[in-house]
Amino acid sequence: MSTKYVFVSGGVASSLGKGIIAASLAKLLQARGLRVTIQKFDPYLNIDPGTLNPYEHGECYVTEDGAETDLDLGHYERFLNIYTSKANNVTTGKIYRTVIDKEREGAYLGKTVQIIPHITDEIKRRMMLLGKSGQYDIIITEIGGTVGDIESLPFIEAERQLQWELPAEDCLSIHLTLIPYLGAAKELKTKPTQHSVRMLQQYGVHPDIIVCRTEHHIPADMKRKIALFCNVRPNAVIESYDAPTIYEVPLNMQKEGLDSIVLDHFGIQAPPPDLDNWKEFLKRIKNPKKEVHIALVGKYVELQDAYKSIQEAFIHAGAANECHVRVTSIHSEHISEANAEELFGDKDGILIAPGFGERGLEGKIVAAHYARTHNVPMFGICLGMQMAVIEFARNVLGMKGAASTEVNPNTPYPVIDLMEDQKSLTIKGGTMRLGAYACKLKKDSLAYRIYGQEIIHERHRHRYEFNNKFLSEMEAAGMKTTGRNPDTGLVEIVEIPEHPFYIGVQFHPELKSTVVRPQPIFVAFVRAAMDFKAAR
Ligand code: GLN
DSSP states (O other), X not given: OOOEEEXXXXXXXXXXXXXXXXXXXXXXXXXXXXXXXXXXXXXXXXXXXXXXXXXHHSOOEEOTTOOEEOTHHHHHHHHHOOOOOGGGEEEHHHHHHHHHHHHHHTTTTTOOOOIIIIIHHHHHHHHHHHHHTSOOSEEEEEXXXXXXXXXXXXXXXXXXXXXXXXXXXXXXXXXXXXXXXXXXXXXXXXXXXXXXXXXXXXXXXXXXXXXXXXXSXXXXXXXXXXXXXXXXXXXXXXXXXXXXXXXXXXXXHHHTTHHHHHHHXXXXXXXXXXXXXXXXXXXXXXXXXXXXXXXXXXXXXXXXXXXXXXXHHHHHHHHHTTEXXXXXXXXXXXXXXXXXXXXXXXXXXXXXXXXXXXXXXXXXXXXXXXXXXXXXXXXXXXXXXXXXXXXXXXXXXXOTXXXXXXXXXXXSOEEEEEOGGGTTOOOOTTOSEEEEEEEEEOSSSHHHHHHOSSEEEEEEEESEEXXXXXXXXXXXXXXXXXXXXXXXXXXXXXXXXXXXXXXXXXXXXXXXXXXXXXXXXXXXXXXXXXHHHHHO
């Protein structure tokens, strides 16, 4: 069977959830025995989102091979339980860089270098790359942005060209739009969808399927009307009704027949999707037996997407424990010794989030202090782990002014310091310690009990590390380093064995949590929070 290509574009508004639709379709096809992957093409000029702050772009998702990518890749991995890679996220910046580098090499042999064909050729080359590997039956390509944006145009144009280069039956176009509801008129409106599809058609792309995001069910006659105006069959107008959880979307898409229409188009026979595990997972999230209340301490509390993978990892770990994990974000800038009891007194666990820069650091240190001294289960991730180390140095070892050199290069106690190989770097983009590295666990540790194995691989995104000059002092005082990089000795995990559950990790375990494989530390943390709550 030749590799099939599905393109997903969006119109009317951004944030309609193209990533979730793409991931849901991929899930259904995977559950029918097909080998599927998803790639995302983002129209901005940054080479990758690594240099963008969360206000611009939400969480930066890091792949196993160390690419800093769009958070939709996190959804792909969580839904499909497969790793994505550098090749799965392409930006306009990457496309232009390749073309301009080639131009400087003289590769274009005197030709004028233009958006068409040179930029679009490079887009098409990358769109086909994963398909050429022979590893997949179906490649789903999500085109970021909204149809009509100037910056998305070359991607839509590349899709148009590919529709003619590939056999017609190997290519399919899905367009996601919004059907707004006008409260005053008590009516759903199809006109924006008509306009969006018309614009796409003007660019030469004719959608085969229209997915309509809506807050109210779309009546059958309205679907027929959309089909009529948008030049598709009525059954190819798919309703995507707001779901209480994103994990329900694959089932909703199945009910609407999305996977069947796609397979019919490609002429593929496949068994019905095996979604037993998925349904079991959904049942667990919907019928929890217990609840715990976790404080998520970070500085982007108002942003839904800043800690996306952490939020999702809690859903997976909650399901594993048949427990609803209620997460309350607490702004680290608003935490002080004076209000710690009020903020944390009713919480069953404290997670201290990753981050960069000085803002909100002292609040994270207060949170670590509260958790340590009140026996509240504590889980520190990356910067969160670093702040737990600083708290311990200051308050147990009496190292007044202990800090990370990220914010205080002149601290008398640089317990967190810049990694050696970072010291000569001047360029910021893509230069952190990124991606999966091995970590060796000490046998007699909480971490080992959690993972049940000695060597683990987790993903990273940091420049600073635990300063091993302070290792023996910290250990003697009760903070143990229980996971280290086997090659460099870099401290990956700290614990306080005297505390019921106090663990800080330099890596980002949240990035590898999926529906099928909930991340073990999250699972254990939720368990510890349940125990803590029960004992209160
Ligand atoms: N800013 C810290 C560092 O660079 C922590 C990074 C993080 O939390 N991802 O080491």
